[in-house]
Amino acid sequence: MGEAQVALSVHEAARREADAPHSAVARFGASTPLKLDCGTVLSDFQIAYQTYGTLNPERSNAVLVCHALTADQHAANPHPVTHKGGWWDTMIGPGKPIDTNRYFVICSNVLGGCMGTTGPASLNPATGRAWGLDFPVVTIRDMVRAQALLIDALGIESLFCVVGGSMGGMQVLEWAASYPDRVFCAMPLATGAKHSAQNIAFNEVGRQAIMADPEWVGGRYIDEGRVPRKGLGVARMAAHITYLSEAALQRKFGRNLQDREAPTFTFDADFQIESYLRHQGSSFVERFDANSYLYVTRAMDYYDLAADHGGVLAEAFRASRTRFCVMSFTSDWLFPTRDSRAVVHALNAAAANVSFVEIASDKGHDAFLLDEPEMFSTARGFLHAAARARGLPQPGSDA
Amino acid sequence: MITAPEFLPPEEGGPLSTRPDHLLVLEMVEPGSRVLDVGCGDGALLRLLQARKGVDGRGIEISQAGVNASVAHGLSVIQGDADTDLDNYPDDAFDQVILSQTLQATRNPRYVLENMLRIGRRAVISFPNFGHWKMRAQVVFRGRMPVTPQLPDTWYDTPNIHLCTIRDFVDLCDLAGAKIERAVALDSSGAPVRVNAPWWFWNLFGAQAVFSLSRR
Numbered sequence: 282m283g284e285a286q287v288a289l290s291v292h293e294a295a296r297r298e299a300d301a302p303h304s305a306v307a308r309f310g311a312s313t314p315l316k317l318d319c320g321t322v323l324s325d326f327q328i329a330y331q332t333y334g335t336l337n338p339e340r341s342n343a344v345l346v347c348h349a350l351t352a353d354q355h356a357a358n359p360h361p362v363t364h365k366g367g368w369w370d371t372m373i374g375p376g377k378p379i380d381t382n383r384y385f386v387i388c389s390n391v392l393g394g395c396m397g398t399t400g401p402a403s404l405n406p407a408t409g410r411a412w413g414l415d416f417p418v419v420t421i422r423d424m425v426r427a428q429a430l431l432i433d434a435l436g437i438e439s440l441f442c443v444v445g446g447s448m449g450g451m452q453v454l455e456w457a458a459s460y461p462d463r464v465f466c467a468m469p470l471a472t473g474a475k476h477s478a479q480n481i482a483f484n485e486v487g488r489q490a491i492m493a494d495p496e497w498v499g500g501r502y503i504d505e506g507r508v509p510r511k512g513l514g515v516a517r518m519a520a521h522i523t524y525l526s527e528a529a530l531q532r533k534f535g536r537n538l539q540d541r542e543a544p545t546f547t548f549d550a551d552f553q554i555e556s557y558l559r560h561q562g563s564s565f566v567e568r569f570d571a572n573s574y575l576y577v578t579r580a581m582d583y584y585d586l587a588a589d590h591g592g593v594l595a596e597a598f599r600a601s602r603t604r605f606c607v608m609s610f611t612s613d614w615l616f617p618t619r620d621s622r623a624v625v626h627a628l629n630a631a632a633a634n635v636s637f638v639e640i641a642s643d644k645g646h647d648a649f650l651l652d653e654p655e656m657f658s659t660a661r662g663f664l665h666a667a668a669r670a671r672g673l674p675q676p677g678s679d680a
Numbered sequence: 681m682i683t684a685p686e687f688l689p690p691e692e693g694g695p696l697s698t699r700p701d702h703l704l705v706l707e708m709v710e711p712g713s714r715v716l717d718v719g720c721g722d723g724a725l726l727r728l729l730q731a732r733k734g735v736d737g738r739g740i741e742i743s744q745a746g747v748n749a750s751v752a753h754g755l756s757v758i759q760g761d762a763d764t765d766l767d768n769y770p771d772d773a774f775d776q777v778i779l780s781q782t783l784q785a786t787r788n789p790r791y792v793l794e795n796m797l798r799i800g801r802r803a804v805i806s807f808p809n810f811g812h813w814k815m816r817a818q819v820v821f822r823g824r825m826p827v828t829p830q831l832p833d834t835w836y837d838t839p840n841i842h843l844c845t846i847r848d849f850v851d852l853c854d855l856a857g858a859k860i861e862r863a864v865a866l867d868s869s870g871a872p873v874r875v876n877a878p879w880w881f882w883n884l885f886g887a888q889a890v891f892s893l894s895r896r
Contacts, residue, residue, distance in 0.1 A: 604756065606751065625760075626765075629758070629768045630768055630769070630770055632770065632773050634738070635758060637747070637760070638747050638751060639744060655744075655748055658752050662751050662752030663754070666753075666754025666755075667754075669754065
């Protein structure tokens with residue numbers, strides 16, 4: 282009973298974040314309309330964001346961190362709902378590869394998200410109720426357009442770096458393609474220039490699980506005071522498998538049983554892996570909005586950077602002067618190395634300045650969020666060289 | 681926004697390479713040019729070229745360790761294979777394409793050479809000379825596959841699958857439509873072999889050679 286109350290309060294706290302987040306908020310009205318790829322114009326919306334470090338007087342040291350599907354703007358601070366550490370604490374901070382002693386780091390919640398940037402869980406000013414499925418379907422490019430408005434609002438002409446993994450990496454590529462003169466260097470990690478059929482397939486399983494939950498009630502669950510926990514939980518369980526690798530699952534769980542000596546001959550969570558996935562599902566549903574999950578997965582599915590440039594990926598990067606550092610992980614089967622190579626080949630064909638490393642790791646897609654020393658040293662070296670080329674002061678200098 | 685090629689201060693990331701073949705390549709590279717180093721290892725040659733010639737340098741390297749070391753030095757290097765990944769570069773993308781001590785490890789040296797001269801106006805290639813008298817002596821007198829400081833691997837674990845002599849390479853240049861702009865052979869101490877010597881002399885006394893090629 283006590284546990285149910287705690288769970289409810291986490292859920293309520295998360296619900297409150299959608300409109301009144303524990304973050305800075307930039308509001309955009311009719312003077313800055315956002316024209317979306319679907320044709321709709323969004324003219325009353327907000328972006329929630331966190332910043333770390335200090336913007337220099339030249340405004341030349343800003344790093345935009347783009348988050349993945351179910352992450353948010355709390356990249357390097359304790360999460361206001363779950364109270365866990367930032368999702369990229371390993372990468373961002375004083376003395377870390379994205380060094381907040383040198384760089385001004387910005388991380389914003391994506392358009393369609395549920396942590397304070399306008400999305401389906403936000404209040405629709407036209408109706409006074411949650412947007413729900415009335416919210417327009419957004420794309421990765423729309424997310425980036427919205428971020429660009431935020432960067433404008435912060436008075437930053439050109440970003441030193443745009444960095445992110447997975448869906449965040451898609452945004453990085455989109456930034457470099459849409460605003461080449463505003464991105465000095467770009468670091469897309471564990472990502473690709475399009476979503477594969479297999480990735481769309483996994484997302485569709487998740488969406489169908491959500492929409493099959495009777496508590497989803499055609500997307501109006503917020504108005505009706507209900508939560509499609511079962512559906513969203515299953516969506517998370519399925520997706521979570523794709524973030525790991527067979528080797529990592531085997532190493533961590535094997536066929537170990539959960540708190541028992543023998544199988545129970547029931548459908549209880551006999552195996553540790555079952556228990557683990559159930560936990561992943563049940564904790565996720567408390568903090569994340571189900572409709573938001575539909576919208577953000579849809580944005581990933583629609584992403585095809587080459588298609589936006591006449592079918593030729595290299596065209597997306599033509600005449601780009603941005604420096605790129607692409608990284609992939611050997612055991613990532615959601616965005617396998619060949620996806621990164623396709624980006625690198627396109628960058629080569631565009632004669633762009635690119636580095637590429639495939640990092641040996643058995644941790645699967647999630648490796649970019651974990652302790653990967655090779656990733657850290659590569660990121661550090663790349664950013665250091667780019668900072669020197671940008672004329673940013675060297676660490677330890679008085680300038 | 682990137683207006684000038686970046687000059688690395690020599691002290692950054694340790695001392696610069698002093699290898700005789702690197703210094704010879706350095707001599708053959710035009711200042712400020714766009715350079716691709718195929719098989720760049722840990723980036724030692726690229727660092728030298730950036731620091732001394734202000735080149736706009738890129739690299740390809742097959743080993744993860746080499747790529748990581750290069751990127752950590754601030755070089756633009758991608759993990760890739762000379763045999764397959766050169767295809768992705770457009771014609772004339774670079775002023776010069778360098779293949780330093782790598783030719784003998786490629787699966788298809790002729791194709792690699794042709795690709796280099798497609799991507800770059802000029803190619804600079806250094807390789808160990810299998811015709812050097814010490815090599816010949818080991819085969820003829822000991823009846824053994826040669827093992828030397830330039831080629832320290834035993835026959836069963838060597839990555840060097842296409843070894844050639846200087847004269848063989850001159851033939852390949854002819855086949856691949858390459859014009860030899862300049863060629864220098866280095867003896868086993870790293871000193872240049874007498875400049876006006878005939879090919880047979882170089883082939884016998886050159887431990888390695890560095891060629892600068894252009895399209896014919």
